[in-house]
Amino acid sequence: xxxxxxxxxxxxxxxxxxxxxxxxxxxxxxxxxxxxxxxxxxxxxxxxxxxxxxxxxxxxxxxxxxxxxxxxxxxxxxxxxxxxxxxxxxxxxxxxxxxxxxxxxxxxxxxxxxxxxxxxxxxxxxxxxxxxxxxxxxxxxxxxxxxxxxxxxxxxxx
Numbered sequence: 001x002x003x004x005x006x007x008x009x010x011x012x013x014x015x016x017x018x019x020x021x022x023x024x025x026x027x028x029x030x031x032x033x034x035x036x037x038x039x040x041x042x043x044x045x046x047x048x049x050x051x052x053x054x055x056x057x058x059x060x061x062x063x064x065x066x067x068x069x070x071x072x073x074x075x076x077x078x079x080x081x082x083x084x085x086x087x088x089x090x091x092x093x094x095x096x097x098x099x100x101x102x103x104x105x106x107x108x109x110x111x112x113x114x115x116x117x118x119x120x121x122x123x124x125x126x127x128x129x130x131x132x133x134x135x136x137x138x139x140x141x142x143x144x145x146x147x148x149x150x151x152x153x154x155x156x157x158x
Contacts, residue, residue, distance in 0.1 A: 030099040031090050037106045039119040041083060046122045048077045053124040057131045 035041045051074055055065050065073075090099075105111045120126055137143060 027091055027096050027099075028087075030096055030103070031087050031094075034090065034099050034103055034106075035083070035087060037103060037115070039115040039122075040086065042119055043122045044079050044083045044086065046124070047079055047082070048074050049124040050122065050127055051077060053127050054131075057128060061135075 052070075055070050055073075058065060094102075106115060121130075
């Protein structure tokens with residue numbers, strides 16, 4: 001009888017353990033799918049190219065960076081580690097049902113358009129265009145007043 005009780009307890013413990021592991025695996029799969037469909041994994045992979053574009057833009061503006069420092073900076077950008085950190089954070093901070101809701105939105109036509117625009121905005125050539133637009137807009141009259149009005153309208157903080 002005692003052996004049967006121990007066996008039943010062991011089976012119960014094992015079934016709950018398997019359910020917990022299964023839930024964690026499905027959550028990890030949700031995070032991975034969310035990273036892919038949101039474009040975050042692609043954006044993380046673009047970070048070294050974005051940094052290089054920023055370095056080129058700084059050089060164009062008269063603030064060149066030493067080539068050795070450039071190479072070390074870009075080499076230090078470990079996108080795989082960053083991707084894993086983002087995934088771990090998402091798994092910790094988001095419930096599975098929240099992820100499923102976000103995935104459902106990402107699969108909508110609007111969600112697909114937003115992701116495409118975000119991924120496009122992350123491309124190095126698009127970033128260079130944004131730098132150029134910033135330079136031309138920086139000195140436009142009334143620019144700071146418009147920025148302050150927007151800040152007040154959305155209650156932003158510095």
